[in-house]
Amino acid sequence: MELKLYNTLTRTKEAFRPLDPSRVRMYVCGPTVYDFAHIGNARPLIVFDVLYRLLRHLYGPDHVKYVRNVTDVDDKINARAAERGVPIRELTEETYNNFKEDVAALGCLPPDVEPRATDHIEEMKTLIERLRAADFAYIAEDHVLFHVAAMPDYGKLAHRTLDEMMAGARVEVAPYKRDPMDFVLWKPSKPGEPAWPSPCGIKTPGRPGWHIECSAMSWKHLGETFDIHGGGIDLVFPHHENELAQSRSAFHTKIMAQFWMHNGFLQVEGEKMSKSLGNFVTIRELLADWPGEAIRLAMLQSHYRQPINWTEAGLREAKRTLDHWQSLTADAKPGMLCADMIDALADDLNTPKAFAALHELRSEAAKGAKGAAACLKAGAQIMGLLQPTAAEWAAWRPASLAIDEAGINKLIDARNAARKAKKFKESDRIRDELAAMGVELEDRKDGTTSWKVKKVA
Ligand code: AMP
Ligand code: ZN
Secondary structure, three states: OOEEEOOOOOEEEOOOOOOOOEEEEEEEEEOOOOOOOOOHHHHHHHHHHHHHHHHHHHHHHHHHHEEOOEOOHHHHHHHHHHHOOOOHHHHHHHHHHHHHHOOOOOOOOOOOEEOEHHOOOHHHHHHHHHHHHHOEEEEEEEEEEEEEHOOOOOOOOOOOOOHHHHOOOOOOOOOOOOOOOOOEEEEEEEOOOOEEEEOOOOOOOOOEEEEHHHHHHHHHOOOOOOEEEEEHHEEEEHHHHHHHHHHHHHHHOOOOOOEEEEEOOEEEEEEEOOOOOOOOOOOHHHHHHHHHHHHHHHHOOOOOOOOOEHHHHHHHHHHHHHHHHHHHOOOOOOOOOOHHHHHHEEEOHHHHHHHHHHHHHHHHHHHHOOHHHHHHHHHHHOOOOOOOHHHHHHHHHOHHHHHHHHHHHHHHHHHHHHHHOOOOHHHHHHHHHHOOOOOOEEEOOOOOEEEEEOOOO
């Protein structure tokens, strides 16, 4: 079995051979932390988690290093913090903590390193100084800009010529740029914006451009060159093209990453997700109504490079599938991985084909075939599915029906206290409040009260 991955750089599926098999290295662009991540953002998180799990299976968990950064310096962050009237650090901390909870609920393993941009300003400055010294960058009005004309094969990843890139991208035209395509490595900060001492002898304090972050963090944690660089398809140009230009020019290397991998886009019920259309769904909102694994399974039903049409019907189907798998594998220990399943994943993460193999196993397990349930469990688990125990799965409730045990006990105590004080109106009110929550009380002879939740159909 050979791992093959589609490489955006060459537009072909290629055999994957790590630069160093004892240290397989993957970098994926992470979130900009200013608001809850949306369901489109969940796609790269889940897709590259499956790849991470597969690489760990193939090369050994200690031989794979996965880095996913956190962008905690950005104009959107500054704007949101000002809007909410909170310090930037408070906003980024809170958002990052929410993000970590969301990805964990989607069944994703934490990456080996989650570097933050603001912890890598020195590395960014070092790269900028190098680019300046080698004449790939120039200084203009307190900015440092990358000069794309200095790099003959700029546009190689996006497969576009300079003219096409200018026509296709919303290029910011600024009087100080030598060329409209030149992009910012460092810019001056306005009063009140985050600022650091600038590189290249610039007196005004400033802050980094977006692209240089990832060149600096991948360098620090993975080295000058590495194996896989991932993200959503929208990042190919300009973000990844520019990262690649910076890193190759700074280190004088032929490559930045061997493989560039990009997931397709997600649409909601057939439409582009946007706040104005009212179909913008955060991961957090979905997790209130669906178990994380159902979201994960629904996401993996499509091949990662294809667009996804995200529907509630798809989620319902995924939940039903998991209910069935859970009931079949409740007592099974994970067994052998079936070859069809691993072959499918090794063929450019063909998850739909992997599910076809799992559905075969499900049919066999349902007929009582020995070992099929164990293979089903092992196969599902390598994709990060069937992680909860059968009991945990059965206990899952949507947030609207979740049982707040501590809250219920508090109300019961308050009711008993009211009854003792002969405040019957109050005790009846509390009984009604509990009944509205679906809680039935039974007053025992010994003075205590037991309770149960009415079965929800
Ligand atoms: P952003 O916060 O916009 O930089 O996005 C974080 C990650 O989510 C990037 O890898 C994006 O490519 C990816 N992404 C954003 N929107 C979508 C979407 N609708 N479908 C799939 N991936 C997306
Ligand atoms: Zn990046």
